[in-house]
Amino acid sequence: MVIKFSGRPIELLLVEDNPGDARLTMEAFKDAKVINNLHIVEDGVEAMKFLCRQEPYTEAPRPDLILLDLNLPRKDGREVLAEIKANDNLRSIPVIILTTSEAEKDVLISYELNANCFISKPVELDEFLNVIKTIEDFWLTIVKLPPGGRQ
Amino acid sequence: MKEQNTYFIFTLSLLLIAAVTAMNLVVPLGFTIWLFYIVPLLLVAWKATRNQIILVAGVSVLGLIVGFFIAPKGIDPVISAFNRLIGLVILFITTILFIRNRNYLEKLKKSDRRFRATFEQAAVGVAHHSPTGEWLDVNQKFCEILGYSKQELVGKTFQDFTYYEDAGKNLGLTQQVLEGTLSNYSLEKRYVHKDGRIIWVNKTVSLVRDSAGNPEYFIAVVEDISARKEMEESLKNTISALNSSNKELERFAYIASHDLQEPLRMIGSYTQLLAKRYKGRLDQDADEFINYAVEGANRMKQLINDLLTFSRFSLPGNAFEWVNLEAVYSAAVSNLHSQIMSSSAVISHEQLPTVPGDFNQLVQLFQNLLSNAIKFRGAKAPEINICCEEKENDWLFSVQDNGIGIESKYAERIFIVFQRLHTQAQFPGTGIGLAISHKVVHRHGGRIWVESEPGHGSTFYFTISKNMRQR
Numbered sequence: 001m002v003i004k005f006s007g008r009p010i011e012l013l014l015v016e017d018n019p020g021d022a023r024l025t026m027e028a029f030k031d032a033k034v035i036n037n038l039h040i041v042e043d044g045v046e047a048m049k050f051l052c053r054q055e056p057y058t059e060a061p062r063p064d065l066i067l068l069d070l071n072l073p074r075k076d077g078r079e080v081l082a083e084i085k086a087n088d089n090l091r092s093i094p095v096i097i098l099t100t101s102e103a104e105k106d107v108l109i110s111y112e113l114n115a116n117c118f119i120s121k122p123v124e125l126d127e128f129l130n131v132i133k134t135i136e137d138f139w140l141t142i143v144k145l146p147p148g149g150r151q
Numbered sequence: 152m153k154e155q156n157t158y159f160i161f162t163l164s165l166l167l168i169a170a171v172t173a174m175n176l177v178v179p180l181g182f183t184i185w186l187f188y189i190v191p192l193l194l195v196a197w198k199a200t201r202n203q204i205i206l207v208a209g210v211s212v213l214g215l216i217v218g219f220f221i222a223p224k225g226i227d228p229v230i231s232a233f234n235r236l237i238g239l240v241i242l243f244i245t246t247i248l249f250i251r252n253r254n255y256l257e258k259l260k261k262s263d264r265r266f267r268a269t270f271e272q273a274a275v276g277v278a279h280h281s282p283t284g285e286w287l288d289v290n291q292k293f294c295e296i297l298g299y300s301k302q303e304l305v306g307k308t309f310q311d312f313t314y315y316e317d318a319g320k321n322l323g324l325t326q327q328v329l330e331g332t333l334s335n336y337s338l339e340k341r342y343v344h345k346d347g348r349i350i351w352v353n354k355t356v357s358l359v360r361d362s363a364g365n366p367e368y369f370i371a372v373v374e375d376i377s378a379r380k381e382m383e384e385s386l387k388n389t390i391s392a393l394n395s396s397n398k399e400l401e402r403f404a405y406i407a408s409h410d411l412q413e414p415l416r417m418i419g420s421y422t423q424l425l426a427k428r429y430k431g432r433l434d435q436d437a438d439e440f441i442n443y444a445v446e447g448a449n450r451m452k453q454l455i456n457d458l459l460t461f462s463r464f465s466l467p468g469n470a471f472e473w474v475n476l477e478a479v480y481s482a483a484v485s486n487l488h489s490q491i492m493s494s495s496a497v498i499s500h501e502q503l504p505t506v507p508g509d510f511n512q513l514v515q516l517f518q519n520l521l522s523n524a525i526k527f528r529g530a531k532a533p534e535i536n537i538c539c540e541e542k543e544n545d546w547l548f549s550v551q552d553n554g555i556g557i558e559s560k561y562a563e564r565i566f567i568v569f570q571r572l573h574t575q576a577q578f579p580g581t582g583i584g585l586a587i588s589h590k591v592v593h594r595h596g597g598r599i600w601v602e603s604e605p606g607h608g609s610t611f612y613f614t615i616s617k618n619m620r621q622r
Binding site for chain 1: 412413415416417419420421423424427452
């Protein structure tokens with residue numbers, strides 16, 4: 001049952017430096033009910049380039065949802081989050097913090113920087129798959145996302 | 152005093168007395184008679200032994216008496232006798248005075264020798280120094296401590312040999328004593344030994360004043376405490392090294408287990424993914440291999456989690472507060488609700504006190520002990536009894552069960568991290584609970600032990616200090 005099908009797939013941006021985690025997320029989204037394009041970048045600098053359509057991402061779509069890890073090389077997730085939320089064009093894109101950290105201060109700072117939600121990656125595979133499924137159900141199905149996409 | 156010398160003088164004295172007596176034969180000596188006898192006495196008093204003095208005095212008396220009879224009768228015999236009697240009295244008094252003086256001098260000399268010996272042979276260094284610091288006299292031990300001879304030290308000042316860092320402090324104290332604001336002082340200071348070593352000493356100094364109250368000299372008693380200082384230093388180093396290595400170890404355990412989580416999550420997730428996707432699609436061997444990999448990853452995850460928990464208990468915890476153990480007990484029982492229900496365990500407890508401690512850690516302690524009592528149950532439903540008893544400085548608690556019990560030879564091993572007595576199939580677990588309990592009890596200033604007989608249940612005892620001080 002594809003509820004949200006407006007002729008184009010949902011564009012997802014995953015910012016994750018661990019290829020294993022990235023692949024796992026990819027696998028989880030493969031089974032999604034919603035047709036989606038998962039774009040993966042490895043660090044904060046790349047993420048900002050992607051979002052601002054700089055080389056080599058000049059053809060990148062505007063993501064409907066961003067999954068952001070906090071601990072990233074070069075430019076970490078907190079900086080990326082702050083930059084997104086300070087950018088008039090990007091601030092409307094929902095950002096989900098998806099991280100291994102459970103530290104209270106990370107949760108707090110994420111919300112202070114206007115993250116849309118904070119999720120700790122579960123250790124168990126099944127739980128992880130479940131979390132991704134829940135993200136999909138909630139953010140891609142139930143929630144009405146701001147109009148955007150390829151502009 | 153040389154023997155020969157005294158004999159010579161003694162003999163001379165006797166000869167003089169004989170000469171005076173001989174003179175009496177021809178001259179009737181008058182009132183001045185005693186003058187002739189006093190000279191030999193003075194001679195022996197100057198340099199002779201006490202016995203010689205007495206002998207000379209005796210012979211003089213004899214001479215006086217003999218002279219009375221042999222002297223030519225030129226004067227009235229009554230006056231002559233009177234004269235000689237006066238001579239006798241003067242001789243007697245002089246002899247007594249000389250002997251007393253001699254005794255006094257001997258006593259003085261003896262006491263001086265004794266003091267000298269005390270000074271020289273004292274097991275501690277003793278030095279006298281002038282108000283300006285020049286050494287007037289030093290003893291053998293003092294020379295040994297500094298490595299210099301007496302000749303090299305006397306005349307120099309203590310400042311010359313004091314380690315430069317301690318000189319100011321020492322001089323300040325000396326000044327205070329001179330001013331009279333301090334009657335004496337004691338300080339630990341360093342000297343520089345002749346061979347360049349630094350010597351730690353404990354120096355106690357007092358000031359001797361003359362009768363007018365002016366400073367005369369200082370007496371310094373110096374004890375070599377280098378060995379003690381060295382030991383103190385090495386002890387301090389050892390303790391600090393131990394502390395830092397302990398901290399490092401705890402941090403290491405925490406970081407290692409924390410950082411190990413990441414790759415482990417990968418192994419776990421992907422083996423599980425493999426199992427999920429490919430179970431039954433490869434051959435039987437592959438399924439078995441994947442199973443072992445999944446199990447291994449799960450077990451490792453458990454171990455790392457437990458290690459993480461264990462090392463968290465090693466990190467400085469919350470500040471102590473007054474904790475009602477009734478509340479602790481309730482929390483523990485509530486956390487174990489499903490375990491208690493499924494095993495039909497019956498738990499009874501005495502009224503529990505309020506103790507200084509860390510609430511969460513104490514909940515963990517009660518929970519671990521109760522959970523163990525339930526887990527290691529026999530055929531019967533678990534019956535657990537918690538008792539407590541007030542002691543002078545702490546509370547003694549006991550958790551008694553009717554479970555399988557523990558052989559006494561394992562009674563200590565069970566408190567060590569990851570030590571287990573059973574296979575995973577018999578009783579699953581990693582062996583962390585009692586290790587954590589041990590840590591918690593230790594932190595609360597107590598100790599924990601077990602008394603048990605296999606097949607007849609176990610009783611775990613632990614104490615909690617009444618003192619608020621954290622370990």
